[in-house]
Amino acid sequence: MRQQMIRALIYLAIILLMANISPVIDSFLHPEIPYFDPEHLLVGGLTATITALLLSLLISHANRMTKVAHELSLLNKTLREQSSRDSLTGLYNHRYFQEMLRHEFLLSQRYRTELSCMMLDLDLFKEVNDTCGHPFGDLVLKGTAEQILHEARTTDIVARYGGEEFAILLPNTDLEGATRIAERIRARAQEYTHQDKGLAMRVTISIGLASNRAHSPKKPEELLTFADQALYRAKEAGRNKVTAYSELPAGESSGSILPS
Known part of the structure; x- marks a missing residue:
């Protein structure tokens, strides 16, 4: 539960950060546009939300793949160990x-x-x-x-x-x-x-x-x-x-x- 809360806070921070990227860039490229222009804030927020969701999916998929790879590695190691051992004594065969x-x-x-x-x-x-x-x-x-x-x-x-x-x-x-x-x-x-x-x-x-x-x-x-x-x-x-x-x-x- 604690890890889920920390992950949610990280995603929220990413969204808030990315939501401000678009207005900041626009303020540099177009000084005449107010920083807190609602349209730009909305576009930035939507862009940040979509990006954060995609990033979340990618991170989750990468974590699952890493976990699967680790489990397969352990399984292969166990199978190799079992194939080299005598079943009665546990010594090498x-x-x-x-x-x-x-x-x-x-x-x-x-x-x-x-x-x-x-x-x-x-x-x-x-x-x-x-x-x-x-x-x-x-x-x-x-x-x-x-x-x-x-x-x-x-x-x-x-x-x-x-x-x-x-x-x-x-x-x-x-x-x-x-x-x-x-x-x-x-x-x-x-x-x-x-x-x-x-x-x-x-x-x-x-x-x-x-x-x-x-x-x-x-x-x-x-x-x-x-x-x-x-x-x-x-x-x-x-x-x-x-x-x-x-x-x-x-x-x-x-x-x-x-x-x-």
Whole structure:
């Protein structure tokens, strides 16, 4: 209501101002015409009123268009954000992670900066679903995502890679720094108890690491593959471990048939 009154006063001021423009101009061009000549005041008033109404319509239309443009911008931003997020955990999804992997890898090559990649997998997650049911399994995934985010930095790109597997990109981070973060995530997951309606369970995480400086991947996919191979080595070593990538001995498999 207050804004409407202020707007009305502004329009009234515009009308009064413009109503005097025509007589003022005429008084300069035609000094013989009295300033307060009724005819000129009437013409000026009508001109000012019509102009003010047109101006009001234009301003109102511009305001509506600005509001619509702002709402569309927010909607597009929301849609983009939703399309890049995993619906269960709220983390970035597989597609977005792949895009950022290529982007960050190219940046690290161009500016010769460190880039590390972390692959994380819940240990024996199938047993969680088989024993406690899929709703509790979903709760474990969401709880794990929260624990990972608690230790990850705002500059890290954390994603649910698929199923019970997560992935993290760590820009400007060498292997040593990534290992410290991974150990904090592993320890936090080990101590966290997932609870729901009488069910309670701790679920550990195995983590594989790779870094561009330490392992010299030639393309983004290789960095991810190295981290994934390191994850399998962590599983083979007994789970609930952090393992960095290393060249596998000749004849040794890069994967494992062990349950995750």
